[in-house]
Amino acid sequence: MSSVQEKKRSSLELYHLKNTLKALEKKHSPNMSTSLISLYIPPGTQLSEIASLLRNEYGTASNIKDKKTGKAVMDAISSILARLPNYKNSDNGLVIFAGITADKNKVEFHAIYPPEKVGIKTYRCEPYFDTKHLRELLDVKDQYGVIAIARGGATFAVIRGSSLKIVMDTDSFVPSKHGRGGQSQGRIERGIEILAEEFFSKMAEQANKIFLEEYPVKFVIVGGPAMTKDQFLQNKNLDYRLKEKIYKVYDVGYTGIAGIREILEKAKNDLVEIDLVKERNLVEKFKKELAVGSNKVTYGEEAVRKALEMAAVDTVLFSEGIEKTHLYIHCKNCDHRFIEVKEHHEPSVYELQIDNIACPKCGETGGLEIEKEEELIDEIERLANETGAKIEVISTDHENGMELLKAFTGIAAILRYPLDL
Ligand SMILES: [Zn+2]
Known part of the structure; x- marks a missing residue:
């Protein structure tokens, strides 16, 4: 199957996507007619199948009583059908918005490769673009699961932003394997094995429910005693979609909050790639340089622009809380x-x-x-590209991010060499 391979989105791409969504959410159809199309295509769906669905809908639209609305829907469908051959479905699916909007007064077309797998297949015609599911997919970015599992019990936690929440903590009541003897030992051990397997099956179902539905997560880390966690991970009830989200597995001795803490401690270096940790490290580095007065950092729109123009910037820290456009x-x-x-x-x-x-x-x-009209981020991006500077968009979900926005105007730079600006 031909599809677009997904790579991890940069913070900048996600920021642009968020801005696109904000702009789309402000739009509506002229006269609030139900003529704006939102199309969610899950991965694995052939676009030819979508095209025939659209041709059907075109036929239906021609029967709409309000001729103007019918025409608007047909125009929107035509614009999608004309462009669809230029697109491929991706590993995460494809989302399309099209229709005549009141502000442009002509057909707009937006195709978006989502940052996570599309979980629904829908075609909607409404006065607004339906961005709800795409919003949910964007939120997934910041949520991670932690599973501590042993024969004696299991604990499931969710990391969101800078907070950790225990969502389930349970005992297995599976008896220990040790301390028995005598003739019935083999039979008892087989019985215990069955109980343990049942416990893992039950926990696998819980994990599916929690991390795929209740708290959809970006990925999951798992910890437990050596054999136990493998037994859990191989359980046939564990959904393949959750298996795909397992990022790292650690040897730990406990469950409960102690187990979760032990996993996080062991995972510390592997989690550097997590946006949250990466962003915090960057802001901390900036603050440290600022505190020692090394002149290797600067902040504020003017100073950062100047440093970029001098090709002195290594990394721009740009707060997602900034929403500036230059006219x-x-x-x-x-x-x-x-x-x-x-x-x-x-x-x-x-x-x-x-x-x-x-x-x-x-x-x-x-x-x-x-x-x-140019968004500030686009200007900064242009300047950064000219000199090979990196841009990291820093979320405002954590303390460091809020600090960057409130105390340092939302824009800062780590420099390649000391500069007195
Ligand atoms: Zn004048």
């Missing part, structure tokens, strides 16, 4: 050019009242026009 304004009267800042996705005073705003140079009204 490049031109005065047709005096040819003056300047930049106005607005929040993402919100129409600014400039866009709404531009004809009533006086040019700061010649003082005339009616001459201002928006020449270009």
Whole structure:
């Protein structure tokens, strides 16, 4: 089967995806007619199958009583059918939004390769784009499962942001194998084996429910005594989707909160790749350099831009809490050019009242026009690409992330060499 291979998304890609979603969620159809299409295609589904579904829906749409709505739905379907051959389904599936929106007043088409596997197959026609499932898939990014399992019991925990929550802690009541003897030993041990296997089966089902449904996680780490955890991991009741999410397995002696702690301690170095740990390490490194006054870090939009222009930046730390777009304004009267800042996705005073705003140079009204709009992240990305600097988008879900946003304006840089800015 031809499909797009999934690699781990960078924090920057996820940030762009979040912004796209925010923008899509603000859109609606003209007159709130049910004409915006949301199409969720799970992995493994042939796009030819989707095309024939769409051709059916096209037929249905031609019978819609409100002719205008019917036409809008048909236009949306046509735009998808025309573009579908350019796409492949991916290991995570494909999500498509299309339709005539009130703000553009023409057909918009958005195809998104989701960061996690699409779990539903739906075709919807509504006044809004249905982004709910995609939102859920984005949230999965920050959630991890921990399983401590032994013959004596099991403990399941979820890490979300910087918090750890025990979601299940249970005893098995499977008797210990040791301390018996005599003629019946073999029979008793077989009985105990059956009880243990039943316990693992039950725990496997619990794990499926917890980590696939109740707390869908990015991945799971597992710990337990040597043989025990293997027996659990090989249990036939363990869902293959959960098996695919098992990231690392550790030898630990306990279950309960002590077991979970022991697993996390052992996993410390392997978890460096977890966004949470990586982000925290970056902010900590920035703060440390700042504290010793090494001049190897800087922060604030102006300083970071300047450092980027000097090709002095190793890594930009960009807070996902920043939502700035630059409007490049031109005065047709005096040819003056300047930049106005607005929040993402919100129409600014400039866009709404531009004809009533006086040019700061010649003082005339009616001459201002928006020449270009650029999100701050796109400008930073452009500058970073020109000089080979990396960008890490830092979430605001943890303390370090909030610190970056509140105390350091949300944008900072770790430099290649000391610079007095
Ligand atoms: Zn002017």
